[in-house]
Amino acid sequence: MSPLNTYLGLLLLLLFSLHNPSCSAAANDTLAAGQVLAVGDKLVSRNGKFALGFYKPALPAGTASKYGNVSSPGWYLAIWFNKIPVCTTVWVANRERPITDPELKLVQMKISEDGSSLVIINHATKFIVWSTQITNGTAQAKTSVNTSAILLDSGNLVIESLPDVYLWQSFDYPTDLALPGAKFGWNKVTGLRRMGTSKKNLIDPGLGSYSVQLNGRGIILWRRDPYMEYWTWSSVQLTNMLIPLLNSLLEMNAQTKGFLTPNYTNNKEEEYFMYHSSDESSSSFVSIDMSGQLKLSIWSQANQSWQEVYAQPPDPCTPFATCGPFSLCNGNSDLFCDCMESFSQKSPQDWKLKDRTAGCFRNTPLDCPSNRSSTDMFHTIIRVALPANPEKIEDATTQSKCAEACLSNCSCNAYAYKDSTCFVWHSELLNVKLHDSIESLSEDTLYLRLAAKDMPATTKTKRKPVVAAVTAASIVGFGLLMLMLFFLIWRNKFKCCGVPLHHNQGSSGIIAFRYTDLSHATKNFSEKLGSGGFGSVFKGVLRDSTTIAVKRLDGLHQGEKQFRAEVSSLGLIQHINLVKLIGFCYEGDKRLLVYEHMINGSLDAHLFHSNGAVLDWSTRHQIAIGVARGLSYLHESCRECIIHCDIKPENILLEASFAPKIADFGMAAFVGRDFSRVLTTFRGTKGYLAPEWLSGVAITPKVDVYSFGMVLLEIISGRRNLSEAYTSNHYHFDYFPVQAISKLHEGSVQNLLDPELHGDFNLEEAERVCKVACWCIQENEIDRPAMGEVVRFLEGLQEVDMPPMPRLLAAITEGSHI
Structure with missing residues (x-):
């Protein structure tokens, strides 16, 4: 080994503490003009919470067997939490230009000679690795003698020429996360736009696949390549729905109650989102993670780990192509990405590091002969959202012709025949989501082209040892x-x-x-x-x-x-x-x-579809009581409490006499009688989900109570609880629970009843059902009744008090009048 390499090895060993934040040295919070910050130096905020210095991302100690021999692309100037034992950066300067090991000892951070910017420079070659973007350079030049860089207690790195006059600040140039007190939005006067971009993987803070921005259209999440917007919240939605929802969820969670407050501002000068923390000892951040979700994370001192308490969008399959090409996404699974049949991970190591952009590749090439028909076959994948960017084949008027059209083209990877139309895919299959994802309800069928030898029936004995072990374990467990x-x-x-x-x-x-x-x-x-x-x-x-x-x-x-x-x-x-x-x-x-067999089908057909029988009030009332009895039995009378987790009209079947029966227990969770909660994966259906599903806390039977309350309201009204409409310049939503509790408090429940009843209903029963429904949908699960109580309420055996207006519904009601 050369002396230079030996020296560098020792240097890297000595500097390892730079990316192991368990060591926190005392240091100044200010870098004045003429001073330099070299490798091994740090700026530390006065409260000791944040540190700035050069660091090299590394995986936690003892994880080599899991991740293999991987290393970061280089060194970075970064800000991190200084007192937390898990290395967590909050801002990275040179994320697109890492510093290599050989040049490490040559770089310094300093204020430029003309005082116009903060730079990372190679002092031997004078090459500028990175510099700040200061637009008001003239003002800075006049006061360069007083210019200094300060790491504030908030984690914000600022360049200051006069007291509290910032020429530049890191909060205006976020990387992949935002801290309390940081504005995330845009300045309508200067045009400054703050944008967050996910990091590439666990050890590479470079630009990843997903970005988020708040601009004149609202909050937008998009995939960078290929460009695809997949989630938006307009300014109206931010004011009327998202902020009230966030406030409610944060109040419900013991980890956030009372000290985290979100805020949205929109005036003539700027539009931004910000959240505040009243507890300076706590640590939290909002990030756009590598899978494309926005997440709120809080440090748990008890668990010594970051706890994700909120995610948006809630379905991890919503971000476009989050699993990469030739993959399937299932939002109800812990490991929500998997390769398609007879495909394998292109880079297993990258997948472990949470970078799935490379996706999957074929185990066996397709058969593409020039002098005979292809022997390839099609594997059926049912009930999926079809891939992006299909090509329509007008001449293929039947499914068999559609299949032939795909087989005749060597580049065709799959086809679908939908509504008498043939679609084929010649490029990578992106964004394929299974029906059982949280927000994917597609019933489409995709026919995946495979080499004949890779068809599932012929590959059962060729599974990998890991799969075989899992299968064996499943067989043993299922055998019992x-x-x-x-x-x-x-x-x-x-x-x-x-x-x-x-x-x-x-x-x-x-x-x-x-x-x-x-x-x-x-x-x-x-x-x-x-x-x-x-x-x-x-x-x-x-x-x-x-x-x-x-x-x-x-x-x-x-x-x-x-x-x-x-x-x-x-x-x-x-x-x-x-x-x-x-x-x-x-x-x-x-x-x-x-x-x-239930001859009358499911409840939704009779409430929402024109071809269903109109249910009279007596039948609706008996359906409500029957479903409540069924849930009460599941929750309170079995050896283990059974939580259904997906109560909705589609899962309530009606026999010949219209007696209801709860069906579809595929998402059910079980809770032993010695426990009150169970921590399980996100499951259920949009529109019937209790708020605690979004907060990430362990669930109780009260999630079924909430869903049942939403169903009760739909039984009353004969319509879906949420209807949305878009025009060119306006978004409008109609949320029936807001009307229900408002009319209940006004004493005009009769105005809520399904018009198809033509006024033929029992007003006392209708008021009682409405009260019960509004108790069931209270945000705090403690305020919701148990299903045994619900049965007694609905049967008239126990009096029902007037329910309070839930805070979220109150906020929506107030917002709708703005």
């Missing part, structure tokens, strides 16, 4: 469930949670069906009733003439999860207001569930 079910079948009857049922319908055994029997019963799955969570539902008839509904679960991984959740809940309980699980099929990779 199967043994329990077969035991129940052998007994031919079972007890339901060990308590009496409300109108018990009997306790026949669960049937293990053969796949061929169900295929015959459903006429080869020809009569589709609809689509539920993770699968399609088909009508069938058993040999004894019993009409059934068969749910065929899609996707090996998600289908398995859905299968377990449904069988673990419905397989061991019975209640008149829960859909009955007749049996199942567990054969090879096939997962099917067999239910009793």
